[in-house]
Amino acid sequence: MTDGQNPFSRQERVVVIGAGLSGSLAAVYLARHGYLVDVYERRPDPRTAPAGLGGRSINLGLSARGMRALDEVGLLADVLKRSVPMRGRVVHSPDGAVRFQPYGVREHEILHSVLRDELIALLVDAAETSAGVRFHFGWRLNRLDRDTATVEVLSEAGGDPVEVGADLVVGADGIHSVVRQHLQRGLRADYSQEFLEWGYKELTIPVGDDGEPRVRLEALHVWPGESAMMVAHPNVDGSLTCSLFMPHEGPVSFATLDTPEAVLGFFRANFADAEELMPNLVEEIAGHPVGHLVTVRTAPWRHGDRVVLIGDAAHAVVPFYGQGMNSAFEDCLVLSDCLARHTDRAAALAAFEAARKPHTDVLADLSIANFVDLRDRVHKPGYTAHAVADRLLSRLMPDRWTPLYTMVAHTTTPYADALARAKRQDRILRGATAAAGALAALGAVTTIGAALRRRSRGR
Numbered sequence: 001m002t003d004g005q006n007p008f009s010r011q012e013r014v015v016v017i018g019a020g021l022s023g024s025l026a027a028v029y030l031a032r033h034g035y036l037v038d039v040y041e042r043r044p045d046p047r048t049a050p051a052g053l054g055g056r057s058i059n060l061g062l063s064a065r066g067m068r069a070l071d072e073v074g075l076l077a078d079v080l081k082r083s084v085p086m087r088g089r090v091v092h093s094p095d096g097a098v099r100f101q102p103y104g105v106r107e108h109e110i111l112h113s114v115l116r117d118e119l120i121a122l123l124v125d126a127a128e129t130s131a132g133v134r135f136h137f138g139w140r141l142n143r144l145d146r147d148t149a150t151v152e153v154l155s156e157a158g159g160d161p162v163e164v165g166a167d168l169v170v171g172a173d174g175i176h177s178v179v180r181q182h183l184q185r186g187l188r189a190d191y192s193q194e195f196l197e198w199g200y201k202e203l204t205i206p207v208g209d210d211g212e213p214r215v216r217l218e219a220l221h222v223w224p225g226e227s228a229m230m231v232a233h234p235n236v237d238g239s240l241t242c243s244l245f246m247p248h249e250g251p252v253s254f255a256t257l258d259t260p261e262a263v264l265g266f267f268r269a270n271f272a273d274a275e276e277l278m279p280n281l282v283e284e285i286a287g288h289p290v291g292h293l294v295t296v297r298t299a300p301w302r303h304g305d306r307v308v309l310i311g312d313a314a315h316a317v318v319p320f321y322g323q324g325m326n327s328a329f330e331d332c333l334v335l336s337d338c339l340a341r342h343t344d345r346a347a348a349l350a351a352f353e354a355a356r357k358p359h360t361d362v363l364a365d366l367s368i369a370n371f372v373d374l375r376d377r378v379h380k381p382g383y384t385a386h387a388v389a390d391r392l393l394s395r396l397m398p399d400r401w402t403p404l405y406t407m408v409a410h411t412t413t414p415y416a417d418a419l420a421r422a423k424r425q426d427r428i429l430r431g432a433t434a435a436a437g438a439l440a441a442l443g444a445v446t447t448i449g450a451a452l453r454r455r456s457r458g459r
């Protein structure tokens with residue numbers, strides 16, 4: 001954006017809480033609006049801290065929405081250089097069959113696997129080289145005065161709290177957002193937090209002894225299953241990071257994987273071909289934490305012209321559609337557009353929430369639905385037949401037919417609009433299937449009738 005277009009060249013100050021995925025990218029966007037930006041992050045600097053801090057959600061699938069938001073600020077090419085393309089899913093069925101399901105019908109309709117820490121480091125670097133952006137690592141938000149946009153931050157190294165005044169506070173502090181708590185305290189705010197009964201643990205498929213990947217690299221591997229499922233994202237070094245999903249408690253659960261025999265027995269029974277790919281399985285199951293899977297729906301996301309929430313702080317979704325980060329990046333782009341369109345910042349923040357919330361609520365539902373699909377359906381004939389019909393129609397009528405997965409992952413069609421269109425398409429497909437069935441039945445009745453007539457004539 002040029003200074004001529006910039007409605008905020010008054011050097012107003014923004015405090016961003018959280019230098020995760022959304023906070024770091026938001027800093028890049030806000031600097032372009034001429035704001036002075038201070039980002040407070042409770043964790044150490046990702047560029048110097050050991051990789052994988054926190055031990056969870058190591059790599060992520062980047063798709064169209066995230067790519068567009070990165071491209072807008074010139075960062076996409078750098079990110080793609082550090083990613084592995086995922087052209088489809090490789091489904092490892094319980095019966096031993098391994099099948100490839102492409103993610104789209106066009107060359108660009110793919111996902112890109114990228115390491116979370118590397119991506120954040122790249123974004124922090126990019127933000128820091130923007131004029132007016134400073135990062136403060138090892139500082140956590142303690143309190144927020146939402147009316148004055150004053151924050152109180154505490155150093156993780158100890159010492160007294162420090163007060164920092166701003167014109168705007170952006171809450172990019174993730175699923176357990178402290179900004180959100182202070183923003184909504186005492187208001188008639190809506191808040192719901194839904195935990196899945198399943199959790200997840202991250203495991204690895206290391207590079208083979210010959211230095212080559214142990215499985216096809218350019219894909220997301222999925223081991224479906226009703227009592228447990230696993231996915232694996234590829235890494236640039238040829239290894240893959242697996243997320244094992246299963247119930248926290250119960251007869252088949254993380255609670256029962258408590259001896260090496262139990263772990264190996266469980267893998268042999270559920271993911272027969274995975275055991276040999278995972279030489280560190282037993283140690284990793286014992287040593288890695290179990291993460292929770294949560295959906296957060298909430299409102300409001302903003303307070304006057306002073307505070308706004310973005311990313312998981314505003315709308316956390318379970319990871320099964322691979323859209324949490326992508327929608328968080330899309331937030332940065334839409335917020336930036338709203339700030340450019342409205343000189344009154346309160347109106348800009350209201351427009352941002354109105355533009356996003358109906359769609360991220362739908363994303364929450366879509367993400368749970370994709371959990372059920374990946375767990376129970378992707379390896380079954382009904383699902384594959386529907387996917388093949390969907391792709392075929394999309395090839396035949398590219399302007400009039402777009403599969404739901406394509407709209408969600410490979411376009412920036414707002415999530416609720418994508419779902420509404422997919423429902424219309426599904427009605428047509430079901431109608432056509434019923435008509436084809438009726439025609440086939442009519443044909444069968446005619447054939448049977450003719451046969452019966454021939455038989456009664458003694459032929």
Ligand SMILES: Cc1cc2nc3c(=O)[nH]c(=O)nc-3n(C[C@H](O)[C@H](O)[C@H](O)COP(=O)(O)OP(=O)(O)OC[C@H]3O[C@@H](n4cnc5c(N)ncnc54)[C@H](O)[C@@H]3O)c2cc1C
Nearest residue numbers: 018020021022042061140141173174311312322324325326
């Ligand atoms: C297993 C798994 C797989 C996933 N896969 C995908 C995927 O393939 N594609 C996809 O798009 N999304 C995926 N996601 C979702 C994605 O990780 C999140 O949506 C994304 O991290 C949200 O970004 P954020 O910036 O809003 O929050 P975060 O990335 O969580 O960042 C929040 C930051 O705020 C900091 N913070 C928190 N509290 C404070 C405080 N009080 N003071 C200062 N700093 C604070 C935190 O330390 C953190 O750095 C996945 C998630 C999981 C769990």
Ligand SMILES: NC(=O)C1=CN([C@@H]2O[C@H](COP(=O)(O)OP(=O)(O)OC[C@H]3O[C@@H](n4cnc5c(N)ncnc54)[C@H](OP(=O)(O)O)[C@@H]3O)[C@@H](O)[C@H]2O)C=CC1
Nearest residue numbers: 054056057174175176291292293294295312316317318319
């Ligand atoms: N939607 C989903 O299902 C999930 C999404 N994610 C996303 O990925 C991001 C990164 O994941 P990860 O690094 O594992 O971070 P997490 O958010 O899972 O955990 C990091 C820290 O959050 C704090 N925390 C955990 N549970 C609670 C709670 N119930 N209430 C308050 N604070 C809590 C703890 O901090 P302390 O040590 O200070 O207590 C913990 O160390 C998350 O922030 C989230 O945005 C992650 C997991 C699931």
Ligand SMILES: Nc1ccccc1C(=O)C[C@H](N)C(=O)O
Nearest residue numbers: 061089220231243319320321322
């Ligand atoms: N990121 C994830 C994390 C965990 C489980 C699935 C994913 C996916 O992205 C699945 C992908 N969208 C798929 O439909 O094949």
